[in-house]
Amino acid sequence: MRIRIVDAFTDRPFAGNPAGVLLLDAFPGDDRLQNIALEVNHADTAFAHPLPAGGEADWALRWFTPAAEVDLCGHATLATAHVLHSTGTHEGPVRFATRSGVLVATPAEDGSITLDLPTTPLTPVAVPDGVTEALGAEPLSAHDTGPRVGDLLLELPDERSVHALRPDHRALGAHSRRGVIATARAENPALGYDFVSRCFFPNIGIDEDLVTGSAHTALAPFWAERLGRTTLTGLQASPRAGRVRTELRGARTLLGGRAVTVIEGELLA
CATH class of the missing domain: 3.10.310.10 (Diaminopimelate Epimerase; Chain A, domain 1)
Incomplete structure (x- = not known):
C-alpha cells in the first residue's frame, strides 16, 4: 500500500x-x-x-x-x-x-x-467565560462556526497578539467541539496577506494545526465583510506557516x- x-x-x-x-x-x-x-x-x-x-x-x-x-x-x-x-x-x-x-x-x-x-456560516456569540484566560489574549469578538467545522472563531486586536499566543490547550478544549481559530487583520497588507490566523484543536488531538483549509471557509466570509473584498489572502502564522488564497462565492468558498x-x-x- x-x-x-x-x-x-x-x-x-x-x-x-x-x-x-x-x-x-x-x-x-x-x-x-x-x-x-x-x-x-x-x-x-x-x-x-x-x-x-x-x-x-x-x-x-x-x-x-x-x-x-x-x-x-x-x-x-x-x-x-x-x-x-x-x-x-x-x-x-x-x-x-x-x-x-x-x-x-x-x-x-x-x-x-x-x-x-462549502462556506462556513458564522453566528455572533458572547465571548465565553474563561476563554480570555485560556487563550492568553482578550478577544474583540467571538463567532460560532456551526456543527460542520465546530470551532469558536475569535477576533484579536492586532496581528502581534496572534503571533504571541501561548494558549492553555486543555482549557481551550472546553469552549468548542473542535477548537479555536484566532485571527486579526494584517498590520502590513503590502507583505502580501490581508489577515492572520492560528488554529488550536485540542479536542481532536492537534494542539496547533499548521495551515487549516477548513478554518479558511470561516475566515473568508469573516474578513470579506470587514475588508469589503471577496478575494483575500490569509497567513496562518504557525511555526511552519502557510498562505491560503480565498475567494468568497456565496455558499461556496474557493x-x-x-x-x-x-x-x-x-x-x-
Missing part, C-alpha cells in the same frame, strides 16, 4: 501543513484507517479510492486525525489532489465525495490547485494553494 507525505499550502518542502495520503482500491474498516492515521501522526491523513464512472464524484475521500475522523479537511484534500495530478492518476478537475458533500479540486497550469468548499510531496514509501503492516 503506497503512502505519501505531502506538505500542503506551500511551494517548498518542510513548510505548510503535512498530510498523509493513501490511494486505495476501497476503504478498509474504520479501525484500520484510524490506526494508520495514528501511525502517520500528522494533523490529518487522507484516504481515497476511485468511484465508478458516470457518478457525481470521481473519488471517495475521508480524513482522519490521530484521534478521530473529521467532517472537513482542506489541506489533506489539497494534498490528495496534488498526488492524483502529480502521479498522472487523474487529469483535470477532480470531484471528491466526502462527509461535507462533493468537493472539487481544480489544477492550474502554474501548479497551484483551487478547492471548492481556497487556492500549492503542495509538495516530500516522502513516498510502502505501508507494510
Whole structure:
C-alpha cells in the first residue's frame, strides 16, 4: 500500500501543513484507517479510492486525525489532489465525495490547485467565560462556526497578539467541539496577506494545526465583510506557516494553494 507525505499550502518542502495520503482500491474498516492515521501522526491523513464512472464524484475521500475522523479537511484534500495530478492518476478537475458533500479540486497550469468548499456560516456569540484566560489574549469578538467545522472563531486586536499566543490547550478544549481559530487583520497588507490566523484543536488531538483549509471557509466570509473584498489572502502564522488564497462565492468558498510531496514509501503492516 503506497503512502505519501505531502506538505500542503506551500511551494517548498518542510513548510505548510503535512498530510498523509493513501490511494486505495476501497476503504478498509474504520479501525484500520484510524490506526494508520495514528501511525502517520500528522494533523490529518487522507484516504481515497476511485468511484465508478458516470457518478457525481470521481473519488471517495475521508480524513482522519490521530484521534478521530473529521467532517472537513482542506489541506489533506489539497494534498490528495496534488498526488492524483502529480502521479498522472487523474487529469483535470477532480470531484471528491466526502462527509461535507462533493468537493472539487481544480489544477492550474502554474501548479497551484483551487478547492471548492462549502462556506462556513458564522453566528455572533458572547465571548465565553474563561476563554480570555485560556487563550492568553482578550478577544474583540467571538463567532460560532456551526456543527460542520465546530470551532469558536475569535477576533484579536492586532496581528502581534496572534503571533504571541501561548494558549492553555486543555482549557481551550472546553469552549468548542473542535477548537479555536484566532485571527486579526494584517498590520502590513503590502507583505502580501490581508489577515492572520492560528488554529488550536485540542479536542481532536492537534494542539496547533499548521495551515487549516477548513478554518479558511470561516475566515473568508469573516474578513470579506470587514475588508469589503471577496478575494483575500490569509497567513496562518504557525511555526511552519502557510498562505491560503480565498475567494468568497456565496455558499461556496474557493481556497487556492500549492503542495509538495516530500516522502513516498510502502505501508507494510
